[in-house]
Amino acid sequence: MTDPARPTCNFDDFxxxxxxxxxxxxxxxxxxSRSAQPLxxxxxxxxxxxxxxxxxxxxxxxxxxxxxxHVLNRLVAVWxxxxxxxxxxxxxxxxxxxxxRGFPFATLNELTDLRVYYFSHVHPQATRxxxxxxxxWR
Numbered sequence: 001m002t003d004p005a006r007p008t009c010n011f012d013d014f015x016x017x018x019x020x021x022x023x024x025x026x027x028x029x030x031x032x033s034r035s036a037q038p039l040x041x042x043x044x045x046x047x048x049x050x051x052x053x054x055x056x057x058x059x060x061x062x063x064x065x066x067x068x069x070h071v072l073n074r075l076v077a078v079w080x081x082x083x084x085x086x087x088x089x090x091x092x093x094x095x096x097x098x099x100x101r102g103f104p105f106a107t108l109n110e111l112t113d114l115r116v117y118y119f120s121h122v123h124p125q126a127t128r129x130x131x132x133x134x135x136x137w138r
Contacts, residue, residue, distance in 0.1 A: 048072040051079065059117050063107045075114070082119075082126035089115050 044052070044065065052065060052072070064072050071092060078084035093111055095102060103111070119126060 044069040045073045045076065048076045051076050055117070059110075059113055061110050061114065063104065064110050064114075068103070068107060071111075079118075079122070082123045085118060085123075089118075 048069065052061060055061075061072070074092075075085065075088055078088050089111060092103075093108065102108075
C-alpha cells in the first residue's frame with residue numbers, strides 16, 4: 001500500500017515510492033550517525049537507477065551507467081519534458097563551448113540510442129520545432 005505522505009516518482013507508466021536511506025539500513029544497526037554510514041556522493045541518483053531498471057536490457061547504457069552517471073542523472077531530471085530533454089541531450093552531444101574532448105564513441109552511441117528510445121517509446125507524440133515550416137513543439 002502506498003503511503004500518501006511519501007513523495008513518488010512517475011515515469012509515465014512506471015511509478016514507485018521514493019527510497020530513503022533508512023530503508024536500506026539494517027534494523028538492528030546501533031549506530032545510525034552519518035559518519036557510520038556515509039552516503040554515496042557521485043553515483044546514480046535513485047531516479048536514474050529506477051529508469052535504467054524500467055528500460056531494462058533493451059537499452060543497457062553500460063558506459064553511461066558506469067563512467068558517466070552524472071549524465072544520466074542530468075537527463076532523468078528533465079525526462080518528463082521533451083523540450084528540456086532535447087536541449088539537455090543536444091548540449092551533451094554538441095560542443096558549443098569549444099576546446100572539449102567530447103565523449104568516447106561508445107558513449108555517444110548510447111546517448112543516440114537513448115534519444116531514439118525516448119522519442120519512439122516515451123514521448124512518440126513529441127516533435128521537434130521546424131522553423132522552416134513555422135511549427136513549434138507539440
